Amino acid sequence: MIAGRVVAALSASQLIGWGATFYVVGVFGDRIVADTGWSRSLVHAGFSLALLVMGFASPAIGRAIDRAGGRNVMVAGSLASTLGLLALATAHHLVHWFAAWVVLGVAMRMTLYDACFAALVRIDPATARRAITTVTLSGGLASTVFWFIGEALADRLGWRGATVVFAGFTFLTLPLHLAIPKVGAPDAAPAGGIPPRPLAPPLATTPEEARAAAILFGIVAVATSVLASALAAHLIPLMVALGMAVPVAVTVSSLRGVGQSAARLAEFASGGRTHPLDLTLFACLLLPATLAFAPFAGISTAAALVFSIGGGCGNGVVTIARGAVPLVLFEPRVYGTVTGRIGAPAFWFSALAPFAVALVLDHGGPMAALVALAVPAIAAALAAFALRRRFRPAAIA
Incomplete structure (x- = not known):
């Protein structure tokens, strides 16, 4: 505990x-x-x-x-x-x-x-x-x-x-x-002698399955990191380029954080009853779905709000999913190793994303930038679907 x-x-x-x-x-x-x-x-x-x-x-x-x-x-x-x-x-x-x-x-x-x-x-x-x-x-x-x-x-x-x-x-x-307690070997009981609660076996049970799970989850991690990094840098300029007035663009963009926090609060209130793979798929489907409203942001504040707040909800839940999914896919004793390897390309690509989107926005305009953003959004959704389809437990299939 x-x-x-x-x-x-x-x-x-x-x-x-x-x-x-x-x-x-x-x-x-x-x-x-x-x-x-x-x-x-x-x-x-x-x-x-x-x-x-x-x-x-x-x-x-x-x-x-x-x-x-x-x-x-x-x-x-x-x-x-x-x-x-x-x-x-x-x-x-x-x-x-x-x-x-x-x-x-x-x-x-x-x-x-x-x-x-x-x-x-x-x-x-x-x-x-x-x-x-x-x-x-x-x-x-x-x-x-x-x-x-x-x-x-x-x-x-x-x-x-x-x-x-x-x-x-x-x-x-x-x-x-x-304040973090000192811990012993991964399989050791805690100092009080009370063993940890048993976990279900990992869903990836063979080396081949573990490799496939790591690849699919890695795609989710990279794609969602790229999207989050690009929008963090360019959401307001993108809104303005689509035709919104600057004060409105700033206000609407700031609500992305509200969506992010609200989604995390909802997950907290639910007590974690949603399976992590379902949670991941839901979050990743939200990203392209809400991005589809972005082309209309310049003529509809409602569409801009769906894009900003809905995308924030997706990003907020993805953060939790990135922490929870490795717990069900892999052995907990290698959690840090697995997430460390998967996290490396996510950091690299998220570092490059703002520059790439800036180039597209400057030379191709806002619609080209939205097409570029749609690529990682769709990739994340497809990888999350494949992950859920292949590794969903039979009890909740």
Whole structure:
């Protein structure tokens, strides 16, 4: 059983971790451009570099959590996050800037959702899904909370001073990560002598099935990451290009986060009764279905709201599904290793997605950009359907 204090500590650490590291360039990007004189593309290239580093570090970090649990990895990630943000705050040259993002890339992989999910599974696979849903509720609020905090701090301290304060926030995650219990060997009983609740056998029972499951789930992870990354960078410009006024586009786009949080809250309230493969298919079907309303966003606010809020719902549920599906497909003892390998290409492609969509939007227009976005949306839906069709348990077939 995962203790409530551990879930509460990791919920707080995810709120801080996402807000203070992943969203830092989104909060301070314009101020950084104005202060340094660097181009916007160079400033944001640092964040893309961090995503690439996350991909390269992902397999090793996943294996480390499988071997020894998440405590030491996430504690080290707290220190690396603090160091990376301090380096960012003092960067006056591009080499320094990019070096800081290399550190932050490793730190984010050691502290954000993938590491947190693996740490929870390592404690108790039987109750991990509920805990995973809980921590995503707070993580989903990170951009809203830290955008407000960051703007208030930057008005008083400048972006460099505000980033130093963000570094202080990440240092405060150190005791939160120390709340993660030390765990022994994967098959060992907990210290109290009470064995963990037994799990159903993994659905992928042979090496061939495990390979097929990893490929299909990897397609889901890559495709949904690409879509989320591209829309995070270009949703407002895309809405404007489709014909919406800027204030309306900003308002409608901001509601994507509301949809994301609402979907996660609904999953939490349901008590996790939906099978993870059903959950994945539902989420992945929402993505192309809501994207189909996007071409009409310029002439219909209702269509724009369906695209924004519905897409947010799909993305919110996909996050939970990415944590829950490996629990039913694979042996829990290799959860970190499997998700680390699958996560690597997802980070790489999500780093490239904003640049690719920007090129299509600039040279082909909004309709061409929507066609480009439809490719990963449809790929995710098809892979989720194939995964559900092949591995659904007979009891719920």
